Amino acid sequence: FSNHDIRRTMYRVSNSVPKAKVIALLQMTLRGVPCIYYGDEIGMTEGSIPLREGEDPVAKIFSRFIPQMVYDSWLLAGVSMNRDNCRTPMQWHEDHEEHWKSPWLPVNPDVKHVNVNSQKGDPESILHLYKRLLKFRKSEPALYRGAIKLPESINTSRNILCYERYDTKTKNR
Secondary structure: OOOOOOOOHHHHOOOOHHHHHHHHHHHHHOOOOOOOOOOHHHOOOOOOOOHHHOOOHHHHHHOOOOOHHHHHHHHHOOOOOOHHHHOOOOOOOOOHHHHOOOOOOOOOHHHHOOOHHHHOOOOOOHHHHHHHHHHHHHHOHHHHOOEEEOOOOOOHHHOOOOOEEEOOOOOOO
8 A cells, every 4th residue: 555665645645634544444454464654654744855855766867857846846746756755754753853863854844743642642543543453453363364255236336345354264254
């Protein structure tokens, strides 16, 4: 669902926390090994690093011949040539100056309200959802080793995604 080479989940869901929570739910209940890219568990957003300031080798190549103005217009269209925008430092605390003496990339400006420390005490936060989903996945054999069954018929005009997970050894759901 996410990694260091593609735009962050929050970018791809238009910064919608409810949609990011649905992505988390899918990722933790579908088959396969869930890989959480650092920061997705708190809803980190894209950074905004000018192309010429990128540390990413791809950005360094493109910055030689693409003006920032052109790059900015491509960003608006959803195209990014600077993968550093999704590689900004993990946002542990709102006080990033105290914890990041000299980060390799700029800390995202939303660190004041999107950080681990501020979500620890909020049971409705995306961080707590990930913690609950990981605990649930670990406790349910149908989720960590089971199969998936799609319904034979479903009314597709209602835009419903439906699947059933079951443990192949015990047949429990």
